[in-house]
Amino acid sequence: MAVDTAPPAPSDPSAVPPAASQSPEQGGTALAPVRMALPPRPVTPRSTAAGGTGAGRDTSSQGHLEITRLNAWYGSFRALKDIDLTIRPHAVTALIGPSGCGKSTFLRTLNRMHELIPGATVKGSIELDGIDIYGSDVDPVRLRRVIGMVFQRPNPFPTMSIYDNVAAGLRLTGRPSRPDLDLTVERSLRRAALWDEVKDKLRQNGTSLSGGQQQRLCIARALAIGPEVLLMDEPASALDPSATLRIEELIAELKESYTIVIVTHNMQQAARVSDRTAFFTMDDDRAGYLVEVDDTSRIFTNPRERLTEDYVSGRFG
Amino acid sequence: MSAVMEQPSAGPGVASLLLRSSTDRRRTWFDRLYRSVAFLAAVLCVIPLLAIVGFVTVNGAGALNLDLLTKPTRALGIGGGAAAAILGSLQMVPLAAVIGTPIGVFAALYTVEFSGRRAAGVIRFAADVLVGVPSILVGIFAFTVFVLPFHQFNAVAGSVALAIIIIPVVMRTTEESLRLVPGNLREASLALGVPVWRTALSVVLRTGLSGVLGGVMLALARAAGETAPLIFTALGNQLVNVGNLGKPMDALPLFIFVNARQPYPAQNSQAWGAALLLLLFVLVVNVLVRGRSLGRRAR
Numbered sequence: 158m159a160v161d162t163a164p165p166a167p168s169d170p171s172a173v174p175p176a177a178s179q180s181p182e183q184g185g186t187a188l189a190p191v192r193m194a195l196p197p198r199p200v201t202p203r204s205t206a207a208g209g210t211g212a213g214r215d216t217s218s219q220g221h222l223e224i225t226r227l228n229a230w231y232g233s234f235r236a237l238k239d240i241d242l243t244i245r246p247h248a249v250t251a252l253i254g255p256s257g258c259g260k261s262t263f264l265r266t267l268n269r270m271h272e273l274i275p276g277a278t279v280k281g282s283i284e285l286d287g288i289d290i291y292g293s294d295v296d297p298v299r300l301r302r303v304i305g306m307v308f309q310r311p312n313p314f315p316t317m318s319i320y321d322n323v324a325a326g327l328r329l330t331g332r333p334s335r336p337d338l339d340l341t342v343e344r345s346l347r348r349a350a351l352w353d354e355v356k357d358k359l360r361q362n363g364t365s366l367s368g369g370q371q372q373r374l375c376i377a378r379a380l381a382i383g384p385e386v387l388l389m390d391e392p393a394s395a396l397d398p399s400a401t402l403r404i405e406e407l408i409a410e411l412k413e414s415y416t417i418v419i420v421t422h423n424m425q426q427a428a429r430v431s432d433r434t435a436f437f438t439m440d441d442d443r444a445g446y447l448v449e450v451d452d453t454s455r456i457f458t459n460p461r462e463r464l465t466e467d468y469v470s471g472r473f474g
Numbered sequence: 475m476s477a478v479m480e481q482p483s484a485g486p487g488v489a490s491l492l493l494r495s496s497t498d499r500r501r502t503w504f505d506r507l508y509r510s511v512a513f514l515a516a517v518l519c520v521i522p523l524l525a526i527v528g529f530v531t532v533n534g535a536g537a538l539n540l541d542l543l544t545k546p547t548r549a550l551g552i553g554g555g556a557a558a559a560i561l562g563s564l565q566m567v568p569l570a571a572v573i574g575t576p577i578g579v580f581a582a583l584y585t586v587e588f589s590g591r592r593a594a595g596v597i598r599f600a601a602d603v604l605v606g607v608p609s610i611l612v613g614i615f616a617f618t619v620f621v622l623p624f625h626q627f628n629a630v631a632g633s634v635a636l637a638i639i640i641i642p643v644v645m646r647t648t649e650e651s652l653r654l655v656p657g658n659l660r661e662a663s664l665a666l667g668v669p670v671w672r673t674a675l676s677v678v679l680r681t682g683l684s685g686v687l688g689g690v691m692l693a694l695a696r697a698a699g700e701t702a703p704l705i706f707t708a709l710g711n712q713l714v715n716v717g718n719l720g721k722p723m724d725a726l727p728l729f730i731f732v733n734a735r736q737p738y739p740a741q742n743s744q745a746w747g748a749a750l751l752l753l754l755f756v757l758v759v760n761v762l763v764r765g766r767s768l769g770r771r772a773r
Contacts, residue, residue: 270665298667298668301665301667302666302667305665306665308662308665312656312661312662313662314662314663314677315659315681316680316681325663325666325668326666329663329666329668329672329676329677330667330672378662379666
């Protein structure tokens with residue numbers, strides 16, 4: 158699959174195939190109509206069976222990230238050292254480790270947000286489904302439509318309504334038609350488990366919601382552009398316990414359709430929500446490195462590395 | 475130390491330190507003195523505004539009538555009104571806004587969103603210096619570029635001169651309000667795959683828009699009262715000029731300037747009336763814009 162392929166023109170009728178009329182409540186295929194309704198994206202909709210522009214690409218492994226010898230710097234400070242990590246598609250990978258070990262930096266290298274900081278550089282390779290996202294033919298702006306991100310603090314756009322927040326990604330990156338937008342906004346809010354709470358007040362300001370609702374709004378906003386991968390940077394750390402629980406339940410649902418990478422300081426949370434856990438720490442130069450990655454159950458019960466065991470059992474960090 | 479420890483009951487010795495000494499009395503006296511001086515200065519700072527409002531209101535209230543607002547200037551200045559000046563200001567000031575606002579706003583967007591720190595510093599410095607350039611020089615500049623080549627005083631030259639006055643003000647106030655836009659909104663937008671320029675316009679500028687508009691309004695209120703830049707450019711006009719931007723045009727400050735210097739009380743009175751009109755406009759804009767941001771700060 159080619160991330161750099163130019164999308165068909167927005168007026169291309171094949172971009173809105175008849176699949177959009179399918180029932181949205183069909184379990185696994187529920188997402189397909191949403192994606193069909195989106196304006197053309199560089200990535201084909203996951204379910205080629207549902208029609209659309211899919212050019213017979215392998216859709217089974219979409220959202221697979223292969224990180225090789227990744228290094229990241231802030232100016233001359235090396236924040237990440239030789240990270241090798243495979244992130245499995247349609248699973249939740251948790252990144253844990255002490256403060257300052259580079260978890261968030263690592264997350265930001267995955268959608269090339271890291272390089273937006275002046276002086277920040279990256280070396281190494283990250284392949285998304287076989288495409289090097291740091292390749293010269295990959296546009297970082299396009300990449301971020303495929304690898305979405307949710308931040309630590311809920312950050313809905315304060316000038317926009319709930320509806321407009323969810324629609325923002327599509328509106329600001331293309332010219333979606335009104336029916337497409339309505340459809341996408343509803344589907345995205347449903348997927349983010351927020352629809353029932355806001356369906357009667359879509360015109361209200363996004364910041365009028367509670368913190369937990371705002372965070373789900375931000376998740377809906379990220380889902381609306383139809384990403385393959387969802388990066389979450391401590392998405393629940395600013396929320397109360399019940400809002401946190403809802404976000405965690407949501408993550409469990411979303412992994413059916415998305416590859417999820419979540420940074421968390423909360424080890425119980427990592428244990429609850431993730432399938433795989435990667436433990437980061439830093440060396441004497443404060444450069445973050447990966448100690449080990451394994452199935453979450455193994456990391457928390459019988460890790461291979463002594464460092465990991467010390468950390469998850471609370472002996473340091 | 476040990477003396478104190480051993481004699482916790484040595485009350486008189488320690489407590490005597492509490493008694494007011496002559497140095498203390500002097501310090502208290504100085505404290506009061508400086509406090510009063512500062513207070514007096516603060517009062518003197520507020521007095522000019524109150525005095526101006528008072529004088530203009532007293533002298534202008536009688537002259538501010540329907541004739542002043544609607545009638546054009548009469549020959550010899552007996553009777554008639556300031557319609558030519560009002561209509562002139564209503565054309566030249568908005569035109570100045572049309573010319574100056576985009577330049578100021580985009581310059582601010584450039585320094586906040588795109589340029590490096592050093593370039594932003596240079597641009598900001600230039601804007602601050604431009605604010606301090608005497609407005610008569612701005613008028614001479616506009617005269618040289620927009621009047622001399624055409625051998626004709628004209629309203630466009632006046633608007634350009636006013637635009638030069640407002641550009642740095644708009645730029646700096648816009649910059650201030652854009653800097654207040656939280657960085658995490660930029661991140662949220664960029665992470666959605668929104669291009670940087672679109673993020674700057676649709677997220678950053680939109681979020682800071684109320685502050686930007688306030689800054690533009692304040693700049694326009696300032697421009698509406700500028701006289702010096704118009705003397706060499708729009709010149710003034712006794713006749714009503716609507717739409718003919720290539721010809722001389724009157725403006726409220728020019729009207730005040732001209733009529734205040736006439737030997738006839740009727741014309742002096744019209745100048746006071748126009749002054750009150752201008753003052754009301756400036757006050758209303760300032761109260762609306764600043765009152766709002768004042769309320770926001772207090773909240």
